[in-house]
Amino acid sequence: xxxxxxxxxxxxxxxxxxxxxxxxxxxxxxxxxxxxxxxxxxxxxxxxxxxxxxxxxxxxxxxxxxxxxxxxxxxxxxxxxxxxxxxxxxxxxxxxxxxxxxxxxxxxxxxxxxxxxxxxxxxxxxxxxxxxxxxxxxxxxxxxxxxxxxxxxxxxxxxxxxxxxxxxxxxxxxxxxx
Amino acid sequence: xxxxxxxxxxxxxxxxxxxxxxxxxxxxxxxxxxxxxxxxxxxxxxxxxxxxxxxxxxxxxxxxxxxxxxxxxxxxxxxxxxxxxxxxxxxxxxxxxxxxxxxxxxxxxxxxxxxxxxxxxxxxxxxxxxxxxxxxxxxxxxxxxxxxxxxxxxxxxxxxxxxxxxxxxxxxxxxxxxxxxxxxxxxxxxxxxxxxxxxxxxxxxxxxxxxxxxxxxxxxxxxxxxxxxxxxxxxxxxxxxxxxxxxxxxxxxxxxxxxxxxxxxxxxxxxxxxxxxxxxxxxxxxxxxxxxxxxxxxxxxxxxxxxxxxxxxxxxxxxxxxxxxxxxxxxxxxxxxxxxxxxxxxxxxxxxxxxxxxxxxxxxxxxxxxxxxxxxxxxxxxxxxxxxxxxxxxxxxxxxxxxxxxxxxxxxxxxxxxxxxxxxxxxxxxxxxxxxxxxxxxxxxxxxxxxxxxxxxxxxxxxxxxxxxxxxxxxxxxxxxxxxxxxxxxxxxxxxxxxxxxxxxxxxxxxxxxxxxxxxxxxxxxxxxxxxxxxxxxxxxxxxxxxxxxxxxxxxxxxxxxxxxxxxxxxxxxxxxxxxxxxxxxxxxxxxxxxxxxxxxxxxxxxxxxxxxxxxxxxxxxxxxxxxxxxxxxxxxxxxxxxxxxxxxxxxxxxxxxxxxxxxxxxx
Numbered sequence: 001x002x003x004x005x006x007x008x009x010x011x012x013x014x015x016x017x018x019x020x021x022x023x024x025x026x027x028x029x030x031x032x033x034x035x036x037x038x039x040x041x042x043x044x045x046x047x048x049x050x051x052x053x054x055x056x057x058x059x060x061x062x063x064x065x066x067x068x069x070x071x072x073x074x075x076x077x078x079x080x081x082x083x084x085x086x087x088x089x090x091x092x093x094x095x096x097x098x099x100x101x102x103x104x105x106x107x108x109x110x111x112x113x114x115x116x117x118x119x120x121x122x123x124x125x126x127x128x129x130x131x132x133x134x135x136x137x138x139x140x141x142x143x144x145x146x147x148x149x150x151x152x153x154x155x156x157x158x159x160x161x162x163x164x165x166x167x168x169x170x171x172x173x174x175x176x177x178x
Numbered sequence: 179x180x181x182x183x184x185x186x187x188x189x190x191x192x193x194x195x196x197x198x199x200x201x202x203x204x205x206x207x208x209x210x211x212x213x214x215x216x217x218x219x220x221x222x223x224x225x226x227x228x229x230x231x232x233x234x235x236x237x238x239x240x241x242x243x244x245x246x247x248x249x250x251x252x253x254x255x256x257x258x259x260x261x262x263x264x265x266x267x268x269x270x271x272x273x274x275x276x277x278x279x280x281x282x283x284x285x286x287x288x289x290x291x292x293x294x295x296x297x298x299x300x301x302x303x304x305x306x307x308x309x310x311x312x313x314x315x316x317x318x319x320x321x322x323x324x325x326x327x328x329x330x331x332x333x334x335x336x337x338x339x340x341x342x343x344x345x346x347x348x349x350x351x352x353x354x355x356x357x358x359x360x361x362x363x364x365x366x367x368x369x370x371x372x373x374x375x376x377x378x379x380x381x382x383x384x385x386x387x388x389x390x391x392x393x394x395x396x397x398x399x400x401x402x403x404x405x406x407x408x409x410x411x412x413x414x415x416x417x418x419x420x421x422x423x424x425x426x427x428x429x430x431x432x433x434x435x436x437x438x439x440x441x442x443x444x445x446x447x448x449x450x451x452x453x454x455x456x457x458x459x460x461x462x463x464x465x466x467x468x469x470x471x472x473x474x475x476x477x478x479x480x481x482x483x484x485x486x487x488x489x490x491x492x493x494x495x496x497x498x499x500x501x502x503x504x505x506x507x508x509x510x511x512x513x514x515x516x517x518x519x520x521x522x523x524x525x526x527x528x529x530x531x532x533x534x535x536x537x538x539x540x541x542x543x544x545x546x547x548x549x550x551x552x553x554x555x556x557x558x559x560x561x562x563x564x565x566x567x568x569x570x571x572x573x574x575x576x577x578x579x580x581x582x583x584x585x586x587x588x589x590x591x592x593x594x595x596x597x598x599x600x601x602x603x604x605x606x607x608x609x610x611x612x613x614x615x616x617x618x619x620x621x622x623x624x625x626x627x628x629x630x631x632x633x634x635x636x637x638x639x640x641x642x643x644x645x646x647x648x649x650x651x652x653x654x655x656x657x658x659x660x661x662x663x664x665x666x667x668x669x670x671x672x673x674x675x676x677x678x679x680x681x682x683x684x685x686x687x688x689x690x691x692x693x694x695x696x697x698x699x700x701x702x703x704x705x706x707x708x709x710x711x712x713x714x715x716x717x718x719x720x721x722x723x724x725x726x727x728x729x730x731x732x733x734x735x736x737x738x739x740x741x742x743x744x745x746x747x748x749x750x751x752x753x754x755x756x757x758x759x760x761x762x763x764x765x766x767x768x769x770x771x772x773x774x775x776x777x778x779x780x781x782x783x784x785x786x787x788x789x790x791x792x793x794x795x796x797x798x799x800x801x802x803x804x805x806x807x808x809x810x811x812x813x814x815x816x817x818x819x820x821x822x823x824x825x826x827x828x829x830x831x832x833x834x835x836x837x838x839x840x841x842x843x844x845x846x
Binding site: 016078 | 469473489490493496497500501504508548551552554555564565566695697757778779787
């Protein structure tokens with residue numbers, strides 16, 4: 001009995017320390033994206049605007065498009081939004097997952113300053129997020145016309161990344177479109 | 179030359195700390211008085227050397243000595259002088275130097291104010307503090323020396339991170355470090371008690387003011403951090419459940435539990451073992467905080483440059499602390515004893531409730547912070563845990579906690595009658611209920627969660643007022659002076675701190691339900707509205723600051739055509755990193771609301787993206803935080819603790835009570 005009283009906290013402490021030790025070896029910023037170069041993972045979710053309508057990966061495929069993962073509780077997403085609005089104005093298709101959110105909150109988020117998204121799949125439990133390997137919101141993928149993931153960005157887009165990476169990639173993908 | 183001297187002083191301080199961690203302890207175990215006394219002088223010596231070292235680094239910043247690598251990375255010629263001085267703690271190495279300097283200052287304070295502590299006890303406390311110092315000083319000297327020189331001296335330095343060039347940032351880290359470091363003193367007291375195996379009311383009375391003061395600084399530090407984030411980051415958010423915020427919040431929760439458990443230990447001799455455990459945990463959590471921020475194990479806005487060596491070192495410190503303290507705990511805690519019993523309904527049982535809730539809250543934050551890391555470590559993928567998790571876990575824990583805050587001070591120790599409490603508090607309860615119904619209506623829309631929050635806040639305030647009134651009325655016959663004197667600082671401070679908490683709860687309830695954030699596109703002369711206010715953009719013009727260019731908008735705020743304020747938010751482009759603009763929000767603060775504007779990107783033509791915020795009751799948030807800390811300081815300053823010290827009897831055995839015959843003895 002007495003031994004167990006000592007042993008249990010000891011094991012717990014060692015487990016936590018071990019976890020941190022392993023954590024040290026990992027680089028939290030370096031995120032392997034095994035999905036780049038692979039087809040968009042399959043999913044099946046309700047449409048954000050109409051629970052009756054089902055959205056699958058097929059709805060994301062067909063033209064060169066961005067896929068953005070966002071949530072109303074994500075402050076960084078809100079900061080990124082004006083940039084997405086600008087992209088939408090330029091005619092770029094943006095599909096999206098509304099990630100671990102409620103419809104009411106997200107609706108308020110959208111109504112604040114318009115909706116840049118062509119399609120919104122409602123993912124309250126992060127199911128599709130798991131398939132797509134969502135690490136943190138906001139996240140943005142670039143899909144080519146055949147539905148291959150060509151690029152992934154964790155964290156907000158900014159003007160520099162757009163001009164140097166995303167927009168040239170989109171232009172290239174548009175050009176190679178059959 | 180001065181940086182070398184600073185470095186030398188740092189190393190000397192480390193040597194003194196090593197001596198301090200050994201000599202007094204040997205003295206205490208062998209009863210060697212001169213050795214025991216060394217603790218004090220070594221602590222003073224350490225402090226003097228560290229102050230010198232700190233001054234040397236500050237001087238390097240003042241004269242822009244870019245041959246010092248740390249200065250070159252965190253300052254430049256154009257940096258205004260006040261930020262040159264505060265840049266000393268703007269990076270990892272310098273902030274550590276500040277940490278160890280503050281630690282030494284606490285050591286001197288303990289040495290100076292605990293003259294009446296039994297010699298053995300003081301020697302052990304100083305010894306443990308010495309060990310903590312050795313840990314952090316070795317960490318500084320071996321992995322993070324701020325005095326490292328550059329072989330090739332740059333003509334100009336990089337810059338202090340523009341986010342940190344702000345008054346809020348000047349005070350946030352020192353306050354937080356005062357709190358963090360104060361936890362080492364609490365820890366030292368706990369370990370000293372474990373070594374001696376003696377823990378009694380006197381021990382608790384000595385520990386209480388130190389714990390409370392450390393807690394106050396932590397409260398202020400967290401509060402100022404939140405205040406800074408609120409206006410500087412330009413998002414209008416005040417708490418993000420960011421891993422590093424959690425790192426400061428966890429020890430705060432445990433320290434809050436500790437304050438209450440110490441009260442039981444002092445007054446009733448109860449919760450002894452639990453109190454020691456909390457003291458150990460609070461300290462371990464401060465090291466964990468340092469580990470999170472400085473190892474790069476978790477990414478966050480607060481992270482310093484990651485370096486695996488530093489992570490390993492801090493992890494080692496954490497391991498030594500936890501394993502060492504827990505081993506000592508396992509061996510000695512049974513000797514300390516569990517303390518007296520109490521009835522199912524008594525102040526003890528209610529404070530136990532407080533402790534359980536706070537401990538569970540801390541565990542919940544811990545899980546939320548490290549769950550992603552654990553999943554990642556087992557190769558189960560990378561996830562992030564966002565505010566939804568924390569909000570949904572925290573709320574159900576805080577509701578009963580806040581309710582208890584109203585009851586516990588009114589309930590007698592040992593055994594009380596719930597019917598009696600209900601009778602005493604029924605009017606306060608009904609009044610709080612009425613307030614929870616009416617108050618939200620002033621915001622135009624009644625929401626159940628807001629009503630609950632406001633009701634609980636009113637409950638705390640009303641019961642506190644009732645308790646204060648009752649205590650004064652008991653002395654009514656003895657005149658007004660006696661009535662006022664009956665409000666002992668410890669008693670009044672407690673209620674002030676509770677009232678502060680209530681006021682923070684009001685702010686959270688209000689702002690979470692009724693805040694309005696709008697992003698709008700505004701051209702010159704155009705108007706947009708948010709939260710019942712109209713915002714008209716008059717124009718945007720370039721201005722020049724000491725080390726940045728900025729676009730400054732002039733926005734006139736009106737309400738129902740009545741003038742409210744002229745706000746001038748800026749978008750600053752610091753010379754060192756113009757591609758990364760900083761938002762300088764502009765606020766108009768009133769007691770029951772803030773109106774807050776920040777300037778976003780320039781859109782086409784003369785139009786700008788402007789973010790409008792209406793934040794009800796934010797003023798209460800900061801007032802409440804200040805009140806909590808003020809209440810704590812007041813309680814810690816109670817003469818009761820000082821008298822206890824004066825009265826304490828110094829004996830060879832340690833904490834033995836004065837050996838005086840209780841009754842009169844019949845002599846032959």
